[in-house]
Amino acid sequence: MVGDRIRELVEKYQDGTAPIVSLGEAVLRQPAERFDGQVDDSVLVAFVELLRRTNKAAPGVGLAAPQVGVSVQIAVLEDPAPVSDEVAEARQRYPLEFFAAINPEYRPHGAQRRGFYEGCLSMPGWAGVVNRYLNLHTTYTDVAGNTQRRTFSGWQARIFQHETDHLRGTIYVDKAEPRSFTTIETLQTRWNDPVPTTAARVLGFHLD
Template sequence: MSTLKNRVEALVELYRDDVAPIVALGDPVLRQQAEPYDGQLGDELLGEFVELLQRTMRAAPGVGVAAPQVGISLRMAVMEDPAPVPDEVAEARERYPLEFFTAINPSYEAVGRTLRGFYEGCLSMPGYTAVVNRPLKVDAVYTDVAGERVKRELSGWQARIFQHETDHLSGVVYVDKLEPRSLATAANYANRWADPVPTKAARELGFHLD
């Protein structure tokens, strides 16, 4: 039986100059509790795996990829958001650039009780989007690739990204938390509901918006 390290080595070698395929919703790996990282890969392989995740995320394109999304049940994810949105959208969604980083064994806790609802999607369920009401601010904790434990407060879209990717590592996908009546095809979202804040969508589709 192949070990986790063997599987990562095989994946890295197969896609050394390419991007890994994204696992689609319905694959059991997306519903598992990912294995905590405790050095199973070693520094060199860890670095190569992070590079593969980074290439895959950027090519998608996305703002985050968790290891289970490439078929590896390991508690780590990469995140980055250049935030290429108009100023009006950036202000309404608190979406500002997030520099690339790797989160190993991440966790988060809500700061306060304020929630915000916005449309989000997932690379593992392309073609759809829905509103998720999430904590506006979180205390994020993770280990970086250098082995240092990091604590930082994230707010707005950065907090949303961190929550979304960390949820993946517990077998939770955004569809588990969405407002059901908000679910839309990407085309309908683009044509009807791509406002800075989904107030109109909430009114016309009849869902709760924080």
């Protein structure tokens, strides 16, 4: 049961971080259950804080509950955006303050898409280019139970799509350009341009 699993993790890792589930585990491929009061407010807050600590320690820019073995629609997002001004402008990557998204939904605002390398904490050591929507309309519930409707663009929209996809049983590799896959080491030494146009040309993949 989802509630039992949440309570177990909160109790076991109350001052630490939870283990992150690796690609290949079934929980990452199952559509997650909607959160509908499976735990009380205090346990929910504690679970969100556990996700936050785990994401920050990894370090990552987002973490979904299935990545710690809980098949429920809760994700946390936070990006300090520690990149150069050139990269920030090219990728539209700007700081994203921490928030938790419960039962999130998104739809594109316009048809524009952009392709950039991204990775996943459940698949460390690898990256691939995903062409994602540039602008989003989103809806989610916050920890206090309030419905939030926000728009995101650029890298923030990318993070929201990536984490919400996790809650549908979808991993970024399902949407990535297959010929773009690379180890992180090769990405950093060969293809770490602000925009992966050279990688697209040399490796032969599509880039929106």
